[in-house]
Amino acid sequence: MADTPAHVRSSRQYILELAGAMILYGLVLIPVARWIDSNRASELRWIVGLLPLVPTILAGWAILRFFERMDELARKQLTEALAFAFTASALLVLTVGFLETAGLDRLSVWWIWVGMGSMWLVGSGITWFRYR
Amino acid sequence: MKNRLRELRSQRGWSQLDLADRLDVSRQTVNSIENDRYDPSLPLAFRIARVFQMPIEELFEDSEET
Numbered sequence: 001m002a003d004t005p006a007h008v009r010s011s012r013q014y015i016l017e018l019a020g021a022m023i024l025y026g027l028v029l030i031p032v033a034r035w036i037d038s039n040r041a042s043e044l045r046w047i048v049g050l051l052p053l054v055p056t057i058l059a060g061w062a063i064l065r066f067f068e069r070m071d072e073l074a075r076k077q078l079t080e081a082l083a084f085a086f087t088a089s090a091l092l093v094l095t096v097g098f099l100e101t102a103g104l105d106r107l108s109v110w111w112i113w114v115g116m117g118s119m120w121l122v123g124s125g126i127t128w129f130r131y132r
Numbered sequence: 133m134k135n136r137l138r139e140l141r142s143q144r145g146w147s148q149l150d151l152a153d154r155l156d157v158s159r160q161t162v163n164s165i166e167n168d169r170y171d172p173s174l175p176l177a178f179r180i181a182r183v184f185q186m187p188i189e190e191l192f193e194d195s196e197e198t
Contacts, residue, residue: 003160004153072173073161131164 010069017062025055077127084123089116134193138166140184154183 003011029052036045067075092115100106141151141162148166152159157176164170165180172180181188 002149003158004149004156006153006156007158071157071161072176073164073170074158076170131160131169132167 007071010066014062014066014069017065018059021055021059021062024058025052028052028055073131077124077131080127080130081120081123084126085116085120088119088122092119133171133195134168135165136191136193137162137180140186140191141166151183155179 032048032051035048039045039048067078070078089112093112096104096107096111137151141148146154148159148162152162155162155176156179161170161172165172177188177192181191184191
């Protein structure tokens with residue numbers, strides 16, 4: 001959908017910054033994992049193991065910069081979508097926790113990330129519909 | 133809150149995109165305000181009033197007013 005030149009520029013800048021951070025993440029992740037695999041005894045592994053955090057911090061910075069450039073409605077929509085995602089994810093985590101107590105196999109914590117992302121998408125859909 | 137944005141914009145022959153550009157907001161924000169789905173903040177309401185060169189109370193109608 002067409003938007004003002006200023007908003008198109010802002011979105012492009014966000015995509016470029018985020019894509020840059022993600023590419024850097026991809027470039028750092030595999031060498032770090034390999035280095036740790038072959039240097040299990042090294043004390044440096046604690047520092048090297050945290051190196052992928054640098055591009056993720058850059059990605060977070062890109063998101064915050066985009067948030068600052070958003071107009072007031074977009075900011076409200078994002079905030080509402082995140083509030084929904086936070087609440088829904090908490091309910092999902094609690095549900096899985098109770099089911100694990102009842103005997104469900106333990107799931108990897110990475111599923112929390114998947115749950116949060118999915119609920120953010122659902123929340124974004126709801127807020128888009130609300131202010132369409 | 134009801135408003136006269138759509139009517140005033142049409143009178144001037146502006147598209148939603150034109151108005152959004154003048155207000156430095158997205159087209160969706162103009163659309164949401166026109167559809168009474170979103171009430172603008174006070175600073176944005178003042179910007180709208182400046183763009184249309186009208187007092188705020190002539191642009192927005194308090195739906196709770198009797």
